[in-house]
Amino acid sequence: MHLNHVRAVVTGGASGLGFAVAxxxxxxxxxxxxxxxxxxxxxxxxxxxxxxxxxxFRTDVSDEAGVAAxxxxxKDALGGLNAAINCAGILxxxxxxxxxxxxxxxxxxxxxxxNLVGSFNVAKAAAxxxxxxxxxxxxxxxxxxxxxxxxxxxxxxxxxAYAASKGGVVGMTLPMARExxxxxxxxMTIAPGVFHTPMVDGMPEAVYQSLCAQxxxxxxxGKPEExxxxxxxxxxxxxxxxxxxxxxxxxxxxxx
Numbered sequence: 001m002h003l004n005h006v007r008a009v010v011t012g013g014a015s016g017l018g019f020a021v022a023x024x025x026x027x028x029x030x031x032x033x034x035x036x037x038x039x040x041x042x043x044x045x046x047x048x049x050x051x052x053x054x055x056x057f058r059t060d061v062s063d064e065a066g067v068a069a070x071x072x073x074x075k076d077a078l079g080g081l082n083a084a085i086n087c088a089g090i091l092x093x094x095x096x097x098x099x100x101x102x103x104x105x106x107x108x109x110x111x112x113x114x115n116l117v118g119s120f121n122v123a124k125a126a127a128x129x130x131x132x133x134x135x136x137x138x139x140x141x142x143x144x145x146x147x148x149x150x151x152x153x154x155x156x157x158x159x160x161a162y163a164a165s166k167g168g169v170v171g172m173t174l175p176m177a178r179e180x181x182x183x184x185x186x187x188m189t190i191a192p193g194v195f196h197t198p199m200v201d202g203m204p205e206a207v208y209q210s211l212c213a214q215x216x217x218x219x220x221x222g223k224p225e226e227x228x229x230x231x232x233x234x235x236x237x238x239x240x241x242x243x244x245x246x247x248x249x250x251x252x253x254x255x256x
Contacts, residue, residue, distance in 0.1 A: 001232050005136075006030030008083035009074050011061050011122055014041035016197035017147065018087030020224030021231050026053040028232065033074030035059035035067075035088065035122070061088045061118030071125040082133060082142040084126035085231055086119040089147060092161040108161040115165035119146045120172065123187070131183040138238050141184040145234055146173065148191040148244055154253040166191070170244050177242030186241040188234045193248025195222035215249040222247060 006025055012018035013034030022032045026049050034056045036042050042056035055077045057070040075081035092111025096103050123144045130142030148169040155163025170189055177187040194200075194211055200221065203211075212220050230247050234240050 001028045004029035006083050007078040007080040009033045010085045011035040012088035014038050014045045017227050020228040024228035031078045062113045067121050068125045085145045087147050089115045093158050095158050096160050111161040112165045116168040130185050139184040144187045146189040148189050150193045150248050156253050157256040174242045189244040191244050191246045193251045215251045
């Protein structure tokens, strides 16, 4: 896959799905700016990818001024910006009515702020710069790829905040794609199922195996590389626009 032209901001880029995307883009000739709150992991990621291919910017995706400044700095550092891939996210797990009482509103708000508002924040800052790009084939100036989750469709008990935040990401995909059509910027979303990321590393083996068994085929967790390849597919396939792609081994989550 030739992605030599890609100059991308990747949020949550220091670990998990974001780092897998960054690795994939660099391996296929692209250059990346990693946005993450973890500076230590960010430095390690840049060391692995090579300083000529990757830059790190400590970024809180929910900070409007900070994101706008870092997106501009990323464009300057990379010599352009034509892709933004939003992988930053938090679980925000918890029942609406938990053992300790009702969920604090701050828990719900923080989850929506990072996962939904953060994705919007990065998308609009990136699109504002992409509209100034020289149009390529089909008049394309850039691509925005957001990360939702199968929880957007089948949220489980304890996922009200998370599912709401991811459902919002799915919901803004089409209106954004319709609006950005005039500037030649595509907007797509990927909804991953259960993937092997640092979030599942500490799981007891029995829980891990039961999770794998819930996936019809292949009966295993998704590999971050498979998510990254889907990003590559979207970047290369210009007729993909305004839609959410599930990548989940046909899983449909049970209530709990």
